[in-house]
Amino acid sequence: MSVQKGRNSTLFLCGDVMLGRGIDQAFQKSVNSTLYESYVKDAGAYIQLAERENGEIELPVSYKYIWGDALKVWKELQPDLKLINLETSITTNDDPWEGKGIHYRMHPENIKALKTAGINHCSLANNHIMDWGRPGLEETLQTLRNAGINYSGAGQNQDLAKKPSILHAGSDRVLVFSFGARSSGIPSSWAAEKNRSGLNYIERIDVELISRIKENIRSHKKEGDIVIFSIHWGGNWGYDIPKSHRQFAHKLIDEGDVDLIFGHSSHHPLGIEVYKNKLIIYGAGDFFNDYEGISGMEQFRGELSLMYFPEIESSTGNLKSLKLVPMEIKKFQLHKARKKDIQWLKKVLDREGSELGTHVILEKDKSFSLKW
Template sequence: MERKIIRRASQIIGGLFFLVFNFSFSQISNEKMKSSGPQSDNTLRLFLAGDVMTGRGIDQALQHSVPPALYESYVKDARRYLQIAERENGDIETPVSYEYIWGDALEVWKENEADFKLINLETSITTFYEPWPRKGIHYRMHPQNIELLKTAGIDYCSLANNHTLDWSRPGLTQTILTLKKAGIKFSGVGENGVEAGAPSILQKSGTRILVFSYGAGNSGIPSAWAADKNQSGVNYIRGLGEIDLERIKENIRTYERQGDLVVLSIHWGGNWGYAIPEDHKTFAHQLIDEAGVDLIFGHSSHHPLGMEVYNEKLIIYGAGDFINDYEGIRGHDQYRPELSLMYFPELNTRSGALKSMCMIPMEIKKFSLHRANRTQTKWLAAVLGREGEKLDTTVRMSGDRLILEW
């Protein structure tokens, strides 16, 4: 009898241990899935990054470079930007590898697997030698440096911005052909207006993700860059009024099917300052309410802006720069332009609702991305919290990442 009691007690204890072990393992597995990859077929995890500016100094640091001549007011040689960066943080042994530019971001991507990686590419990919006349800044990188984007596994580039035609329409044509040859999707430009307005189509488990790209005149895009039925160019909107809204709604309806998710990438606004114009907010809300947009991916600001979740849909008003060659250039130090963010939003594929959003802070140093330290991360959390408060969002720190809450 005593043996039976002992045996039964052992079985009960063993069963309890099994249940506790499995529960703990399940919790650990769930946390791991949350941090390292998409959870299920009805969850879409994206990686988003703001302006990727890999021309000028960065192009000169890579294995292949275009001629360094520039047509700016003060800097006439792209190698000067490399020298300024070295003066700020030390020598850069050139040529650097393609992995070098992405630095710690490569490890972050491994730790935070995304279904698709989307960026705003603010650099023409061309060897064409004539810049757009009377434009102050001209970005381009050598076509062979397309390996830089392939090394990062970039799936999509938004091209409706104020640097895509820096090297004129032949430069745009070469950019388009280079991306197509590399198998990297893009939208926002084309050989005519219809092509420029067409979305890129990504697919996950039967769900189509339509990615449209628009460039607004208030971001510095010349109106002469607009694509039309007779010429190549950018998918351009002059303003943010009813006419522009109706045009976008009609364009989305042309391509959208039931069950699609719609991502709208938009280049708008100025480069510096945290204030979000009221017409940006109104337009963003109208895009969600009337055009059926599920995520608004805004950029142009050189630093991150406050974010909003409106009717369960994410609005990034300004993603900030991801990588650039501004290192060591003074004048906007209060915005900490050396800091950038890697955005990882998760959407419900059935409703488009935002499920979660984490961000990994990075520092641009010696033309390479490094994980931000705790002080830098706290500064970003405070700024995004302060600006998000006006939009009913906040940001909390969780280890080396920032979590958006709404």
């Protein structure tokens, strides 16, 4: 079907996608299961924890299995592009980053999981993509290229790490710039340099950084492009949004030609803001992980996740609507959330959005619509 220039674009966004450890071990093909964590030494233990929590998982799982009800949602809503933050190295390299406590990786064969979901873009500037060293990063980049999946935020050198993904939603171009901040736990040694592979790394947020970002965006942006700023920042737990994050986000919109800020790192969704008709997701929350059965932080309900479907006006980059679909991770599979969990998420989004000028409406199809 041909697409007319100037129509609105609908995107799918989600937070952290973690396909390593237990998830990788549940597939037909997996990497060596040895881990170097304080308490868990074999990735298969995460399958046992999940089964103890929610019941037996029929192994091996298929690539369709893990996405579960998300496949039905994507088929129904037909987003133009699907964008994720991939927090898993794709490598068979057996040498972990020394001194780092947790290491995520999956076998390159399991790139088919992302292909099955139709993922168009992976943000890579995060605190797990180099868990298996620079050889692991370089194999990750090559695997994504071979699979035809775009990425940004990492590269063989600084210039490549700064480059955006250039995607197409109908006849419109969408540019995705990805950055990773120290505050999310990224080691400074992961920063890409002139002759060294690594990430598009942010040590601290200041005026000079805004200037460099503006220059980088304007070197790639053409008139009519939609610009998405993907950033891995802040801690994993808690709802507080630092004042510096809000100020930084507003400046990117005011001065940097940014149309949508796609923030992640928090393991649960944070409050959502719409500033000058531009969407700011401060923390999208985890979308998929292997955390089932792990105790601690239960009050944040990390098993609940959201699918974000912003509709963007092509001519202005303004947000026209945002649909949110509540999901639950259970038995290593995404399910539509149950009624009581949907109500719990609504209370959280309304509470955290109140200071940001947003709230959500529960629709008949059990999704949320953002109001601002």
